[in-house]
Amino acid sequence: xxxxxxxxxxxxxLSTGSRAQSNIILTNGEWPPYLGEMLPxxxxxxxxxxxxxxxxxxxxxWDFHAWDRAFELAQQGLRDGTAVWxxxxxxxxxxxxxxxxxxxxxxxxxxxxxxFDWQHMDDLEGLQVGLTRSYNYGQALxxxxxxxxIGTRTANNDLTNLRxxxxxxxxxFPINPVVADSLLQTHFTPEERERLxxxxxxxxxxTLHLLLSRKVLGNQRALERFNNGLEQLWRDGxxxxxxxxxxxxxxxxxxxxxxxR
Numbered sequence: 001x002x003x004x005x006x007x008x009x010x011x012x013x014l015s016t017g018s019r020a021q022s023n024i025i026l027t028n029g030e031w032p033p034y035l036g037e038m039l040p041x042x043x044x045x046x047x048x049x050x051x052x053x054x055x056x057x058x059x060x061x062w063d064f065h066a067w068d069r070a071f072e073l074a075q076q077g078l079r080d081g082t083a084v085w086x087x088x089x090x091x092x093x094x095x096x097x098x099x100x101x102x103x104x105x106x107x108x109x110x111x112x113x114x115x116f117d118w119q120h121m122d123d124l125e126g127l128q129v130g131l132t133r134s135y136n137y138g139q140a141l142x143x144x145x146x147x148x149x150i151g152t153r154t155a156n157n158d159l160t161n162l163r164x165x166x167x168x169x170x171x172x173f174p175i176n177p178v179v180a181d182s183l184l185q186t187h188f189t190p191e192e193r194e195r196l197x198x199x200x201x202x203x204x205x206x207t208l209h210l211l212l213s214r215k216v217l218g219n220q221r222a223l224e225r226f227n228n229g230l231e232q233l234w235r236d237g238x239x240x241x242x243x244x245x246x247x248x249x250x251x252x253x254x255x256x257x258x259x260x261r
Contacts, residue, residue, distance in 0.1 A: 022058055025079045026210070027083075028042065028043075028062045030157060031179060032182045048230075048239065048242055051238065056226070056229045058225060063079060067135075071085070075094045080216050081213055084210060086207070095212060096214060096220055097211055098223055100207035101230070102243075103205065106138075106174040107176075107201070108174050109173050109174075109175060109196050122149070124144060129150050129151065129152050129172055130161035132155055133156050138203060141203060158179060159183050162180070162184065210226060
């Protein structure tokens, strides 16, 4: 009887491992044009990830949630992983972190009619800064908020913060310019777009990654396969084609193939 039970358990583990290597469930959130449930291919970043896995014989199923819930589900091992996030030492405790998928960055936006310039965090003293929940804006901005140098107001998404900026409810808002361009073109009039201006100095620039939960059996191998698939996209030219529509002079999207090796 014990031998039979052991065999059944082993069979269950092996079948689960086989499933995990051919199908993978990833959480996602709304961050157009990179990620979005209603976007073609669920967004450019989602397409890159799906096709990197497909090149290795694995199929992705996307599960969209608010960002904090998307992270939590993957962190707890209730989903295989989540996309896309910056790499931090804290996240390495819970996740296997992939090679870079995209390069991103945050820049301050403000009303054109309100003169604004900054070089150091001290220059932001007394300003009300809009933040989006679950986003990582870097230690310098977080420290300024903790010390009371700046005021902060948190929203659930970037679109709400852009609307608050136009209404004068916040003074400045940090956002990826490609995301800002997408939202402004989709949800705002030409007159409203003209009222906003991007400051040229980045708050921070960083890479974005696929995170696979350490709690899910087989994920270390799945990450190796994903990284191999990502290199394949660079080699056959698909990565360049997927990113070319969003190229900017600040280079936010381009990651040389050597960065993935």
